[in-house]
Amino acid sequence: xxxxxxxxxxxxxxxxxxxxxxxxxxxxxxxxxxxxxxxxxxxxxxxxxxxxxxxxxxxxxxxxxxxxxxxxxxxxxxxxxxxxxxxxxxxxxxxxxxxxxxxxxxxxxxxxxxxxxxxxxxxxxxxxxxxxxxxxxxxxxxxxxxxxxxxxxxxxxxxxxxxxxxxxxxxxxxxxxxxxxxxxxxxxxxxxxxxxxxxxxxxxxxxxxxxxxxxxxxxxxxxxxxxxxxxxxxxxxxxxxxxxxxxxxxxxxxxxxxxxxxxxxxxxxxxxxxxxxxxxxxxxxxxxxxxxxxxxxx
Amino acid sequence: xxxxxxxxxxxxxxxxxxxxxxxxxxxxxxxxxxxxxxxxxxxxxxxxxxxxxxxxxxxxxxxxxxxxxxxxxxxxxxxxxxxxxxxxxxxxxxxxxxxxxxxxxxxxxxxxxxxxxxxxxxxxxxxxxxxxxxxxxxxxxxxxxxxxxxxxxxxxxxxxxxxxxxxxxxxxxxxxxxxxxxxxxxxxxxxxxxxxxxxxxxxxxxxxxxxxxxxxxxxxxxxxxxxxxxxxxxxxxxxxxxxxxxxxxxxxxxxxxxxxxxxxxxxxxxxxxxxxxxxxxxxxxxxxxxxxxxxxxxxxxxxxxxxxxxxxxxxxxxxxxxxxxxxxxxxxxxxxxxxxxxxxxxxxxxxxxxx
Numbered sequence: 001x002x003x004x005x006x007x008x009x010x011x012x013x014x015x016x017x018x019x020x021x022x023x024x025x026x027x028x029x030x031x032x033x034x035x036x037x038x039x040x041x042x043x044x045x046x047x048x049x050x051x052x053x054x055x056x057x058x059x060x061x062x063x064x065x066x067x068x069x070x071x072x073x074x075x076x077x078x079x080x081x082x083x084x085x086x087x088x089x090x091x092x093x094x095x096x097x098x099x100x101x102x103x104x105x106x107x108x109x110x111x112x113x114x115x116x117x118x119x120x121x122x123x124x125x126x127x128x129x130x131x132x133x134x135x136x137x138x139x140x141x142x143x144x145x146x147x148x149x150x151x152x153x154x155x156x157x158x159x160x161x162x163x164x165x166x167x168x169x170x171x172x173x174x175x176x177x178x179x180x181x182x183x184x185x186x187x188x189x190x191x192x193x194x195x196x197x198x199x200x201x202x203x204x205x206x207x208x209x210x211x212x213x214x215x216x217x218x219x220x221x222x223x224x225x226x227x228x229x230x231x232x233x234x235x236x237x238x239x240x241x242x243x244x245x246x247x248x249x250x251x252x253x254x255x256x257x258x259x260x261x262x263x264x265x266x267x268x269x270x271x272x273x274x275x276x277x278x279x280x281x282x283x284x285x286x287x288x289x290x291x292x293x294x295x296x297x298x
Numbered sequence: 299x300x301x302x303x304x305x306x307x308x309x310x311x312x313x314x315x316x317x318x319x320x321x322x323x324x325x326x327x328x329x330x331x332x333x334x335x336x337x338x339x340x341x342x343x344x345x346x347x348x349x350x351x352x353x354x355x356x357x358x359x360x361x362x363x364x365x366x367x368x369x370x371x372x373x374x375x376x377x378x379x380x381x382x383x384x385x386x387x388x389x390x391x392x393x394x395x396x397x398x399x400x401x402x403x404x405x406x407x408x409x410x411x412x413x414x415x416x417x418x419x420x421x422x423x424x425x426x427x428x429x430x431x432x433x434x435x436x437x438x439x440x441x442x443x444x445x446x447x448x449x450x451x452x453x454x455x456x457x458x459x460x461x462x463x464x465x466x467x468x469x470x471x472x473x474x475x476x477x478x479x480x481x482x483x484x485x486x487x488x489x490x491x492x493x494x495x496x497x498x499x500x501x502x503x504x505x506x507x508x509x510x511x512x513x514x515x516x517x518x519x520x521x522x523x524x525x526x527x528x529x530x531x532x533x534x535x536x537x538x539x540x541x542x543x544x545x546x547x548x549x550x551x552x553x554x555x556x557x558x559x560x561x562x563x564x565x566x567x568x569x570x571x572x573x574x575x576x577x578x579x580x581x582x583x584x585x586x587x588x589x590x591x592x593x594x595x596x597x598x599x600x601x602x603x604x605x606x607x608x609x610x611x612x613x614x615x616x617x618x619x620x621x622x623x624x625x626x627x628x629x630x631x632x633x634x635x636x637x638x639x640x641x642x643x644x645x646x647x648x649x650x651x652x653x
Contacts, residue, residue: 033427039427087625087629091628091629094628094632095371096427097367097371097373098628098632100427100430101373101563101624102624102625102628102629104375104560104563105620105621105622105623105624105628106621107621108560108617108618108620108621108624109617109621109622110621111614111617112613112615112617114614115610115614116614116615116618226434226438229431229434229435230435233428237427271438271442272438275435275438275439276439278431278432278435279432279435279439282420282431282432282435283419283420286420286428
């Protein structure tokens with residue numbers, strides 16, 4: 001019995017740490033949604049792109065690791081800025097379907113480009129962190145996961161502070177609340193859209209580095225993006241704490257479910273259970289655990 | 299079609315309401331009929347007929363998705379999953395119960411409609427982006443279920459061999475015979491959609507798309523009509539899936555993955571949302587584009603890539619061009635090919651005058 005409990009405990013721990021890393025990806029998603037009300041279906045592809053950039057820079061000769069990481073983040077910020085300007089700004093004020101479709105198109109482009117430019121091989125993102133697993137009671141955590149969790153927590157604290165206390169963050173919340181009123185108060189709405197995308201770019205860059213290190217970088221890396229939707233729906237599309245709690249729940253449920261159910265159905269539970277959970281959330285609590293209810297009045 | 303109205307005046311009510319406003323319209327319809335029923339199957343080689351067959355099958359699916367996305371304004375990223383429901387229903391019925399296609403085809407459509415309506419239930423409470431995610435969940439769950447339940451998927455590699463469709467004892471085997479089989483259902487789908495969108499139901503769909511609260515106030519039961527939209531759209535998808543199954547002779551989940559859903563969305567966006575002609579143009583465009591890319595890459599490609607890389611490059615290039623086209627059309631011409639065609643037509647309608 002004790003062994004079973006230990007097994008369960010280690011499942012929960014590894015699920016929770018993976019879940020925190022899902023939260024990091026979901027964070028990029030939530031930031032964009034919060035400020036611009038746009039759904040980014042290309043979030044997974046952003047992470048993949050960041051992974052490719054990081055892999056290319058880190059394996060380049062004579063490049064210091066810190067510089068490579070900073071350059072990755074800078075490139076992703078630039079990419080998000082440009083994207084907002086070229087693709088999303090012309091779609092302002094158009095139906096939400098148009099924005100969703102544009103990001104789906106973007107996802108297709110990003111998924112098609114790497115095999116043409118980088119070739120189809122899986123690349124590595126080498127980080128100087130060693131590979132001695134940390135142990136926590138009966139459970140062990142790979143170092144990259146532990147660092148990932150720490151980075152995620154730092155990011156969450158940073159973004160929470162940004163939205164709660166800083167002037168720009170408050171302005172961004174105002175933009176999210178009501179764009180017209182924000183404009184009337186003298187807030188440059190388009191600029192804050194660009195800032196929101198840039199912050200999503202940072203989150204994608206960090207996720208790309210961490211996930212790229214864990215899984216290796218190829219086109220399949222974009223599939224982690226599919227996990228984002230259950231996370232954000234469960235937590236609430238516009239809530240940063242929601243992204244964390246959602247990520248934890250999805251990570252733990254997926255890890256436990258795949259360990260106990262997989263032997264009976266022959267695999268794939270990992271990709272399936274989060275979506276079942278999401279459907280349940282949509283049916284019973286469509287705005288998520290922490291999301292803001294939207295009430296429509298005539 | 300190629301109407302030229304300048305100088306034509308209608309002097310009777312009967313003339314004004316005629317099905318064909320000008321003799322040339324009737325002529326066009328007859329010409330199209332002759333072209334597709336007599337000329338095409340007689341003159342074209344099997345290779346070209348097979349392309350037309352695939353285009354026509356896609357048209358059925360694109361029409362269905364356009365009813366949901368273009369006319370009702372509900373987004374769905376799970377169209378391919380409904381196609382797979384139709385395909386596997388028909389395949390199981392055809393193999394286990396030995397039923398003919400005129401039973402399995404509607405059965406596949408109805409099963410898909412049922413599943414589609416179930417997936418559409420969240421559309422009552424959620425809209426736009428939430429719905430997009432819910433249909434994405436539908437796609438992934440249906441894909442997983444088919445893949446992991448041998449009772450549905452037939453066990454080995456989740457694919458079922460299906461006998462060729464037969465009519466009055468004749469088996470439809472060659473491309474030419476399948477051409478007529480597919481053409482019949484394609485024309486049926488086009489005519490049905492044209493009639494649907496100007497019926498009471500179609501008008502209700504458009505009202506919901508344009509302003510759902512206003513639609514509810516003028517007495518449209520939104521939930522009911524949204525579900526009807528999901529069911530009808532999925533019915534088309536199911537029929538499309540069954541046609542694919544009979545055409546390829548096999549039901550295989552790999553033909554109905556997430557990427558296929560996105561292909562269909564690309565079809566209706568490139569063709570034009572909320573337009574029947576747009577669905578046709580878009581389906582043709584998206585089905586033909588890979589062939590063009592392949593032809594071009596096979597001549598130009600070897601200059602840049604080795605032969606072993608080329609197939610991967612072609613499929614990646616296809617993705618990139620699709621994505622770019624979706625974005626270009628969304629940003630520059632949201633009404634798609636249909637609008638471009640209308641511009642050309644309107645120019646020639648009053649030609650040689652400018653208006």
